[in-house]
Amino acid sequence: MLVNHRLLLTRVRCKCRHYRKYLSSKANLAEIEVPFSNGTKLKLTSGRYARFADGACVATLGNTSVLSTVVSKAKQSSSNFLPLVVDYRQKAAAAGRIPTNFLRKELGPTDREVLTSRVIDRSLRPLFPYNYNFDTQIVCNMLAVDGTNLPETVAINAASTALALSDVPWNGPIGAVRLGHIDNEIIVNPTRRDLEESTLNLIVAAASGNLVVMLEGSAKDILQQDLLKAIKLGTKEAQNIVRSIEKLQKDYGKMKREYETQTPLEQSIVDSVQTLSSMKIREILSDHNHDKLSRDNAISELRQTVMNQLRETEADLNQLQDCFNTNLRQIFRQLIFETDTRCDGRHLDELRKINCEVSLYEPLHGSALFQRGQTQVLCTVAFDSPESALKMDPLTMITSGPAGRREVGHGALAERGLMPVVPQQPFTVRLTAEVLESNGSSSMASVCGGSLALLDAGVLLSAPAAGVAIGLVSTPDERGHVADYRILTDLVLKITWAIWTSKWLELRKA
Incomplete structure (x- = not known):
């Protein structure tokens, strides 16, 4: 009799554990x-x-x-x-x-x-x-x-x-x-x-x-x-x-974890970085004769000079460089709000100089070179039968590799900008865009160059397509909201919009 009671209690306990575990898992769902x-x-x-x-x-x-x-x-x-x-x-x-x-x-x-x-x-x-x-x-x-x-x-x-x-x-x-x-x-x-x-x-x-x-x-x-x-x-x-x-x-939800961060620089060191660099940065950014390479070299030399002068401090080198870059961005924004002019001398709504060439190589069905400032894209067009386009020859299998995520993303932007203006064709059309020089808005330059190359190949587009990147420079208020802003065409900054028009509009915010 005692054994039966013990067996019954053991079964009851097992069932209670099972139900408790079941109810606990359901409660966390x-x-x-x-x-x-x-x-x-x-x-x-x-x-x-x-x-x-x-x-x-x-x-x-x-x-x-x-x-x-x-x-x-x-x-x-x-x-x-x-x-x-x-x-x-x-x-x-x-x-x-x-x-x-x-x-x-x-x-x-x-x-x-x-x-x-x-x-x-x-x-x-x-x-x-x-x-x-x-x-x-x-x-x-x-x-x-x-x-x-x-x-x-x-x-x-x-x-x-x-x-x-x-x-x-x-x-x-x-x-x-x-x-x-x-x-x-x-x-x-x-x-x-x-x-x-x-x-x-x-x-x-x-x-x-x-x-x-x-x-x-x-x-x-x-x-x-x-x-x-x-x-x-x-x-x-x-x-x-x-x-x-x-x-x-x-x-x-779980409690958000606490994580360690680097000790911020002393205010005296931050003031030293600003004192040593601010005037020079303003001179470099205000010199409209600089191009991308010369301006970057001048900024790099100034950064290295400031780092050498502050070498005796015990501050971390990466923190010093971050402090310098933060000051650089602040001055860049201040100059835009003060003068409504960018560091290359352009007004906020002014595009860079554009140069276009077509029919560069006779054996190609179509080709074009699009240059906007220091961004240069070479586009080519090739026609082939749908059957040949699906074949994979041994040479292509050996020489072709997977595209990077950035290349896939920018290629998709350019493709979506051109697809609506390309009529249905009885053959395969392959458009390639080679970025030979990059100084912003390479995907939009690919839209412009691709449109030229397709027209050069004799493709009857419903309308030419063109693209431009737009940047937004802003200053926050005490709550962190946008207090004032400037819109810049043909530039990549904190917020970037890629827009092209014809019969197509593409928006992207990064």
């Missing part, structure tokens, strides 16, 4: 639904997968689901910038397919995966603390995909939620929404079929307070007022996502 104005819902779930990661979240829109994980090292990196790596992978199994290559498995990242990784990176990177220099990795794996909902904004929202729930310092969250434009109406989260009819394909990533963090999109013959309306609506819809992530963070 975070889940919330975000409604949109068009009736669709975004579902955010955390606590079920990848619990060893610093943060993890599954975002679901329709039947498209993306798992995002965040991991950051506890030891600071030796670099003086944020070593952030974002990887987005879209596997065939997520669509119920088997890869069609010889090995029947996923190989290296495709161009679309690289471009999606760059969009996620540009949405998240600006909100990391300035002095957070720890190796951080964000991985977005597609779990399932339907034929209706696109995964890019789903991945951004999953990564934003994972960062917010993790202990990694981050000044988020953000929300991302895709917008379309059909029959003079702005569409929220358009489907794949909607985008075929839409004249706008825009992704808006925004933080709390209706602050836009990143824009990525393209359009065909859209009015400026419609574009601004789409940005405003996308920012408003993103606030619903931000509030939902903040609620999850309040209920289930």
Whole structure:
């Protein structure tokens, strides 16, 4: 009888442990639904997968689901910038397919995966603390995909939620929404079929307070007022996502970790750097006879001179260089606000000198050289049959290598600027852009040179296409908001917009 009682108590205890463990795991499962104005819902779930990661979240829109994980090292990196790596992978199994290559498995990242990784990176990177220099990795794996909902904004929202729930310092969250434009109406989260009819394909990533963090999109013959309306609506819809992530963070988020930073320089040393360099920097930046190389050399020599004069101090050399560079940027901005003139003598709305040449080489179907200031791009056009374009000869397999992420991104910008003006052809058209000199806006120079090369080859474009980069220089107020600003054409600064017009508009904010 006593043995039976003991056996019964043991079974009861085991069941209690099982139920306690089950209830505990269910209690840690975070889940919330975000409604949109068009009736669709975004579902955010955390606590079920990848619990060893610093943060993890599954975002679901329709039947498209993306798992995002965040991991950051506890030891600071030796670099003086944020070593952030974002990887987005879209596997065939997520669509119920088997890869069609010889090995029947996923190989290296495709161009679309690289471009999606760059969009996620540009949405998240600006909100990391300035002095957070720890190796951080964000991985977005597609779990399932339907034929209706696109995964890019789903991945951004999953990564934003994972960062917010993790202990990694981050000044988020953000929300991302895709917008379309059909029959003079702005569409929220358009489907794949909607985008075929839409004249706008825009992704808006925004933080709390209706602050836009990143824009990525393209359009065909859209009015400026419609574009601004789409940005405003996308920012408003993103606030619903931000509030939902903040609620999850309040209920289930981890305490943000404390991290060590370098002791700031003494004010006396900072004053010494400014005293030794400010006047010389103003002289160099005000000398309009300098070009890129001579100006960079003069700044480098001045930097080295200042470092040598402060060698006797116990300050770290990297901190001294950062202090010098900070002073350089401040003076650069001050001169722009004081004179409304840039360091090369141009006004804020003035382009660099442009020179164009076509028909450079007779054997080529089309060629063009586009020069804007010290940015030079050589573009060539080749025609071939569709069958030959798909063949891979042994020489090409040996000599061709994978393109870098930056090359893929800039190539996609130029391609999207030219594709709408190129009519359907019965043959394959290959356009190459070789950047021979780079001093800003090389992707937009590729649009200009590519348009010239296509026209030189006899391709009947619906309209010539041209592109230019636009920079924004701003001064903050006491709250950190923009107090005053200047817009500069044809320059890369703190905020860069890549814009080209014809029947196409491309916006990108870095």
